[in-house]
Amino acid sequence: MEIREFTDADWAQVWPIVRDVIRARDTYTYDPDMTSEQARQIWVEPPPGRTVVAVADGALLGTAKMGPNRPGPGSHVSTASFMVGQQARGKGVGTALCQYALDWARSNGYAGMQFNAVAETNRSAVEIYERLGFTIVGTVPGAFEHPDLGRVGVHIMYREF
Amino acid sequence: MEIREFTDADWAQVWPIVRDVIRARDTYTYDPDMTSEQARQIWVEPPPGRTVVAVADGALLGTAKMGPNRPGPGSHVSTASFMVGQQARGKGVGTALCQYALDWARSNGYAGMQFNAVAETNRSAVEIYERLGFTIVGTVPGAFEHPDLGRVGVHIMYREF
Numbered sequence: 558m559e560i561r562e563f564t565d566a567d568w569a570q571v572w573p574i575v576r577d578v579i580r581a582r583d584t585y586t587y588d589p590d591m592t593s594e595q596a597r598q599i600w601v602e603p604p605p606g607r608t609v610v611a612v613a614d615g616a617l618l619g620t621a622k623m624g625p626n627r628p629g630p631g632s633h634v635s636t637a638s639f640m641v642g643q644q645a646r647g648k649g650v651g652t653a654l655c656q657y658a659l660d661w662a663r664s665n666g667y668a669g670m671q672f673n674a675v676a677e678t679n680r681s682a683v684e685i686y687e688r689l690g691f692t693i694v695g696t697v698p699g700a701f702e703h704p705d706l707g708r709v710g711v712h713i714m715y716r717e718f
Numbered sequence: 719m720e721i722r723e724f725t726d727a728d729w730a731q732v733w734p735i736v737r738d739v740i741r742a743r744d745t746y747t748y749d750p751d752m753t754s755e756q757a758r759q760i761w762v763e764p765p766p767g768r769t770v771v772a773v774a775d776g777a778l779l780g781t782a783k784m785g786p787n788r789p790g791p792g793s794h795v796s797t798a799s800f801m802v803g804q805q806a807r808g809k810g811v812g813t814a815l816c817q818y819a820l821d822w823a824r825s826n827g828y829a830g831m832q833f834n835a836v837a838e839t840n841r842s843a844v845e846i847y848e849r850l851g852f853t854i855v856g857t858v859p860g861a862f863e864h865p866d867l868g869r870v871g872v873h874i875m876y877r878e879f
Contacts (some may be wrong), residue, residue: 579790586792627835629740630863631747631872668869671858674788675835688820695856696877697832702791708829713874715858 558618558650560657563608568569568597570617571610574642575600584679585638586711595646600638607661611641611650618645621654623661626671635662639682652685659689659716669717676701677710691716719779719809721818724769729758731778732771735803736761744846745840745866746799747872761799768822772802772811779806782815784822787832795822796831802841814844820877830878835863838871852877 563571575596579587587599602610606624610617619641626636632650637658641650662670670691675682677696699708724732730864736757740748762769767785771778780802787797798819802811823831831852833876836843838857860869 567785582791586788586790588789589791614761625863627747628745628749629747630743630750630837631835632863633863633869634858634861668860671861676791689772693856694858695854697795697830697855697874698878699829700792700795700832700876702794713856713858715861717859 558611558613558622558653560609560611560653563601563610563620567610567617567620568593568601571600571620572596574617574640576618577643578640581658584676584682585640586674586701594623605665608664609654609657611645611654616645617653618642618648618668620649621658623658625667626673633666633668635665635667636672637662637670646681651682651715652689655685662718667718669715672712672714674701675712677712678703678706683714686714686716689716719772719774719814721770721772721814724762724771724781728771728778728781729754729762732761732781733757735778735781735801738804739801745837745843745874746801747835747862766826770815770818772806772815777806779803779809780811780815782819784819786828787834794815794827794829795796796826796828797833798831807842812843813850816846816850820879824879828879830876833873833875835862836873836875837864838873839864839867843846844873844875847877850877 584656602622608622611619623637625632626634696710700711763783764787769783772780782800784798786793857871857872861872
């Protein structure tokens with residue numbers, strides 16, 4: 558598996574991954590009805606951020622975006638988001654993308670990485686983040702409307718470098 | 719003091735308040751170099767959000783914006799932001815604006831209100847929010863670069879309705 562920078566030609570393979578994740582409504586606080594063009598605006602980060610893809614044998618397995626978490630006085634903290642295609646889950650793609658984002662942020666001088674809204678029911682993501690050194694800073698009760706489980710908590714997670 | 723909906727004609731008085739707040743770099747994680755037009759894009763909320771102003775004797779004392787905190791599965795939680803002009807501080811304008819936003823969010827069916835990034839050194843804001851029923855969900859260490867105090871923590875605060 559290789560992780561490389563996103564190019565325009567990748568969107569045709571990235572969009573189905575993003576579309577399936579947001580339409581499932583069980584992990585991301587994104588508008589599930591976003592069009593391809595709206596999703597592209599959100600997912601493809603302009604500099605100083607970056608968007609990457611994980612590929613193996615010509616197949617696009619997953620994608621990540623990373624950059625400053627907030628502008629101005631918050632811009633020394635990074636954030637990142639990860640999505641893995643359904644076929645490729647449980648094979649370490651998310652972990653590899655998160656490790657890539659951490660390396661990228663550290664080498665670009667960020668002081669840490671913050672995740673602003675991790676649904677507490679997204680156990681596989683929470684486990685990856687904790688294994689990679691993130692801790693739960695706090696949990697906003699009921700802030701995520703899960704399609705099957707109702708309102709569940711949202712974690713804010715942080716890892717200092 | 720009256721709190722009413724923002725109209726286009728108000729921007730000439732709102733912008734100096736926003737400009738002074740963001741250039742001070744001590745409370746908001748906004749780009750301090752934003753132009754008037756960029757700030758207007760951020761501050762004037764389209765529906766379902768709302769932007770309001772606090773006025774007294776023809777003077778514009780402060781302003782607030784409010785709306786959903788996140789799209790999709792996060793859109794039942796509201797958020798809000800408040801800015802008070804330097805001349806009008808310490809006179810209850812911030813409290814009145816926050817109370818207005820809470821009433822607005824409750825009557826629009828939101829389940830609670832979340833603040834995503836409150837600099838811990840912004841004691842007057844933290845005190846207003848706590849008095850109005852918010853609690854600190856967690857604090858991201860060093861996530862705010864204060865011009866005098868260096869890196870200080872950022873609170874996530876929440877009030878359930």
